[in-house]
Amino acid sequence: MKVQVMFFASAREVAGVSNVELQLDEGTDTQILLRTLVSQYPTLNEILPTIVIALNEEYLEGTSSLKDGDCVALIPPISGG
């Protein structure tokens, strides 16, 4: 299945891209997805505790299964003003 991942703010800095489309095995959930992303972008691990995850534009509490066409967004807080 294909899942789109969007990076914002410092997550975008770490990943170096604003979004990627990943080909994932069936049964992959958001937790496995995050582990995959951390192995791809190790610095992501440092900011992960502060990041909010959105699944299809809804706040995600805990872990959720993923299906083809889902969009996952990594949203760190920004503080500049």
Add this chain to the structure above:
Amino acid sequence: MEAELEKAKEEIRRLRNILDVNGISSEPVGVVEADAAGTCSPFNDEVKDRWRSVSEHGLSAEDISRYSRQIIMPGFTAQGQAKLKNASVLVVGLGGLGSPAALYLTAAGIGRLGLVDSDMVEASNLHRQVIHSERTVGTPKVDSAAAACRALNSSITISAHHHGLSPDNALQLVQSYDVVLDCTDNPPSRYLLNDACVASNCPLVSGAGIGLEGQLAVYNYGQESCCYRCMFPTPRQAGQCQRCADAGVLGVVPGIIGCMQALEAIKIITGVGTVLTKLLLFDASAASFHGMKLPARKPGCAACGTSPTELRARIGAMDRKAFTAEAHDAGPTPLSLLASTARIAAADLAAKLPPAHGASPGCSESYKEGYVLVDVRPPHEFAFGSLPGAMNLPWSQSSWSAHVPELLRLCAPAEEADAKAASRPIFVICRRGNDSQRAVSVLHDAGLKDAYDVKGGLVAWRADVDPEFPAY
């Protein structure tokens, strides 16, 4: 004849009803003004009083005229304007967000505007903090902002709070306003303001902007609405925080978010439209907005899941030092990775550089002078200005050690037999003196012991050696 008169009266009643539904005073303003000017009025006093009494919104004729372009909107009306006139908004932070927010609220006719900031206006603020001007550089931001707002609209009440936001005044400030705008630039203030709003049951319109990205959300608006701590329960550690001074910001980006903060505040006050229930993400590079529906209030939240009494006590116990201007302006916490013998003061480095500062031949040739000078800032910062003969090897945690062989060669060129030349020291400099220490540690580990970091970096260089060096 009587029937016609009755018909005409009925028509007048119908027209007046339409005007009242739209919130527009059916008082014949022009006629009253003509009367005040001493000209003859076709109406007697009894009739005038009867006509005047239909206006219940409390707006003056001047108000109606001044705000007519928003009052005339069917959804806004004079009632909406009257709600604005009777409402108060606190704008905390008068930077890139607070500047447009305060100006638009002033222009829209908010009744009372509170302004909070303890900083002074700096020249580097002006590209985005549009409420200030060249004339007010060096003066307190609250004074500069209050003057700009008064010049725009003398009919509103403006309270300038000079002391900035702190655990000592947060509750008192927030409690005396209807809506609070978080236009601050640092995490401690964001959490403090959130907690004060939760404890005071006050809606919080939170904005943020950095680089080419902005965020906007309305927290603590009604019983269901989550708070900032529900969303971001884990504060970021020092060094993880992106600040405008370090990460840069395109001025229009916080400008757009600040305008939207004013907009949401106006919607909350007037009831016009639907108040934002998402975390709105603005991506200026792609000119796109994304949204994430906010969660419901979290029962275990350290702010809105706590009793107001407990929360107030916690605010009172917050660390004051985190809210000082120094804590915000100092940049990343200075590191002390190296022994003092491996560090050199900017003034001592100056004594070793060629005397004709700025006229040194070519970059990357400092080794000809008997030393190697390395600047580890990112290339775009290096391009702002650099020391004579400095070579730019940008710091990277993962790959900087790749430069070691090149530096070894420069320090001890094989073709030179001169023993003196073979032991050239390496001086490493960056903006503030943290990355330069990290780079020197790498050199020490690789056996290059004659490597030194310039204490305090180019900030110290500017302060102690060359005031002409660009500050940023």
